Amino acid sequence: MSMIAAFYGGKSILITGATGFLGKVLMEKLFRTSPDLKVIYILVRPKAGQTLQQRVFQILNSKLFEKVKEVCPNVHEKIRAIYADLSQNDFAISKEDMQELLSCTNIIFHCAATVRFDDTLRHAVQLNVTATRQLLLMASQMPKLEAFIHISTAYSNCNLKHIDEVIYPCPVEPKKIIDSLEWLDDAIIEEIAPKLIRDWPNIYTYTKALGEMVVQQESRNLNIAIIRPSIVGATWQEPFPGWVDNINGPNGLIIAAGKGFLRALKATPKAVADLIPVDTVVNLMLAVGWYTAVHRPKSTLVYHSTSGNLNPCNWHKMGVQVLATFEKIPLERAFRRPYANFTSNNFTSQYWNAVSHRAPAIIYDCYLRLTGRKPRMTKVMNQILRTASMLEYFINRSWEWSTYNTEMLMSELSPEDQRVFNFDVRQLNWLEYIENYVLGVKKYLLKEDMAGIPEAKQHLKRLRNIHYLFNTALFLIVWRLLIARSQMARNVWFFIM
Ligand SMILES: CCCCCCCCCCCCCCCCCCCC(=O)SCCNC(=O)CCNC(=O)[C@H](O)C(C)(C)COP(=O)(O)OP(=O)(O)OC[C@H]1O[C@@H](n2cnc3c(N)ncnc32)[C@H](O)[C@@H]1OP(=O)(O)O
Numbered sequence: 047m048s049m050i051a052a053f054y055g056g057k058s059i060l061i062t063g064a065t066g067f068l069g070k071v072l073m074e075k076l077f078r079t080s081p082d083l084k085v086i087y088i089l090v091r092p093k094a095g096q097t098l099q100q101r102v103f104q105i106l107n108s109k110l111f112e113k114v115k116e117v118c119p120n121v122h123e124k125i126r127a128i129y130a131d132l133s134q135n136d137f138a139i140s141k142e143d144m145q146e147l148l149s150c151t152n153i154i155f156h157c158a159a160t161v162r163f164d165d166t167l168r169h170a171v172q173l174n175v176t177a178t179r180q181l182l183l184m185a186s187q188m189p190k191l192e193a194f195i196h197i198s199t200a201y202s203n204c205n206l207k208h209i210d211e212v213i214y215p216c217p218v219e220p221k222k223i224i225d226s227l228e229w230l231d232d233a234i235i236e237e238i239a240p241k242l243i244r245d246w247p248n249i250y251t252y253t254k255a256l257g258e259m260v261v262q263q264e265s266r267n268l269n270i271a272i273i274r275p276s277i278v279g280a281t282w283q284e285p286f287p288g289w290v291d292n293i294n295g296p297n298g299l300i301i302a303a304g305k306g307f308l309r310a311l312k313a314t315p316k317a318v319a320d321l322i323p324v325d326t327v328v329n330l331m332l333a334v335g336w337y338t339a340v341h342r343p344k345s346t347l348v349y350h351s352t353s354g355n356l357n358p359c360n361w362h363k364m365g366v367q368v369l370a371t372f373e374k375i376p377l378e379r380a381f382r383r384p385y386a387n388f389t390s391n392n393f394t395s396q397y398w399n400a401v402s403h404r405a406p407a408i409i410y411d412c413y414l415r416l417t418g419r420k421p422r423m424t425k426v427m428n429q430i431l432r433t434a435s436m437l438e439y440f441i442n443r444s445w446e447w448s449t450y451n452t453e454m455l456m457s458e459l460s461p462e463d464q465r466v467f468n469f470d471v472r473q474l475n476w477l478e479y480i481e482n483y484v485l486g487v488k489k490y491l492l493k494e495d496m497a498g499i500p501e502a503k504q505h506l507k508r509l510r511n512i513h514y515l516f517n518t519a520l521f522l523i524v525w526r527l528l529i530a531r532s533q534m535a536r537n538v539w540f541f542i543m
Pocket residue numbers: 161162163164199200201276277278293294295296297298299300302303308309310311364365368385386387429430432433436437440441
């Protein structure tokens with residue numbers, strides 16, 4: 047019998063960010079392994095014209111929850127969506143809902159955040175810092191609370207090279223920043239933002255670091271733990287391999303590569319690709335929730351959910367396997383044949399951007415114009431290159447994250463818990479994982495039908511022929527021009543003939 051699964055039985059669990067990538071996988075695993083849990087409260091806002099109930103309905107009826115419905119047929123009754131907007135005072139939660147949350151909650155998993163790298167400082171602080179403080183305040187009024195698990199990121203201290211499982215102080219106190227945002231206007235805030243974030247690469251990582259400091263400062267006598275995942279990728283094993291549902295992190299670039307838009311990337315081939323499967327992160331979260339509540343460590347423990355020091359993979363290996371998978375299982379209607387050229391050199395990267403990205407986009411737009419259609423490829427390409435440049439910081443560096451606490455926790459688990467809540471990334475086979483990941487992007491994210499693979503392969507063959515034809519024509523034109531203008535070229539030509 048799993049001790050962790052039994053621990054969550056009968057519990058009332060509060061999850062923020064439950065509609066996000068990590069939150070959905072967390073809910074799924076909780077319902078599947080502890081179907082006798084009492085209730086999961088989720089703080090949700092209406093979005094894209096959908097009410098809370100419609101959003102919950104959509105999640106529970108997705109492929110991700112198919113197994114849950116077999117194990118826990120009354121899952122609909124065990125999920126309680128509470129209207130909340132984490133960027134508002136008191137999260138805009140009604141008095142009755144707040145009362146219920148305060149009096150019933152046993153465990154909190156705080157996953158909600160803005161993960162956009164380019165968010166405004168005001169919004170990112172509201173979500174990643176102030177909301178965390180507000181939730182901690184709520185937690186301090188919960189008499190039944192056993193553990194508060196805060197999800198941060200392994201990159202919250204990416205201005206350092208070696209990162210231990212400790213909370214590092216930020217140069218400016220979070221409280222000072224929160225207070226000043228109240229009276230500064232937006233224009234001034236955006237002006238001072240670069241000075242505040244100093245050597246952090248973006249607002250996201252900086253505000254996540256501030257969020258951790260807030261956790262440390264406002265922990266009172268709560269049982270708190272922080273989990274820092276690196277780049278969260280598709281599921282490894284559970285509930286099935288390759289599940290993914292948003293374009294964040296590597297996902298968008300994998301699509302851009304598979305569709306042949308992105309054929310070169312400014313990346314250091316030997317740098318560690320610190321991906322971590324989302325189900326591995328979730329298993330660690332649940333184990334940490336149990337350990338924090340039952341063992342009540344004296345201080346706030348930080349757990350790294352990373353792969354680099356236990357089972358490293360690099361960007362070269364990842365790129366090669368992504369391409370190999372697209373050979374076998376191509377995406378539909380590709381723009382060009384997939385290709386991956388990694389270079390860490392600025393000049394070469396600019397060259398490939400011009401030749402491999404911008405020039406084909408311009409040529410294709412000319413073709414669209416000539417055939418009476420609206421040009422669009424340059425716009426798409428600019429967006430992809432902007433995204434790639436935003437991620438560049440993370441694919442040109444390697445970090446060392448120590449994992450003492452994570453390994454200690456692994457050794458504390460019973461063999462049954464190590465199996466059911468496996469977060470031992472040493473068992474991960476990268477080639478198999480990446481293949482399933484790419485397949486998952488095709489099936490679950492792009493919703494492409496596997497029956498379309500023969501046609502997709504045929505399309506790639508046509509693209510290859512167009513490519514050869516184009517290169518031959520280009521060569522002949524250049525050669526003809528050279529012969530017309532250079533005596534040496536003429537001599538070479540006669541010599542060959
Ligand atoms: C050469 C081939 C290589 C072969 C493949 C190998 C793959 C290597 C992949 C390497 C990836 C490395 C990733 C490192 C990430 C480190 C993350 C740190 C971990 C974390 O803690 S946080 C979670 C991660 N957060 C994110 O990923 C958010 C990043 N996104 C943003 O911040 C914004 O979206 C961005 C990029 C600033 C763009 O903003 P904006 O210009 O306002 O655009 P929109 O968001 O409105 O989107 C417009 C348009 O772009 C599409 N889009 C958005 N994001 C991506 C993406 N990541 N990849 C591709 N495309 C993306 C989006 O769908 C929109 O399209 P439309 O058609 O709707 O216009």
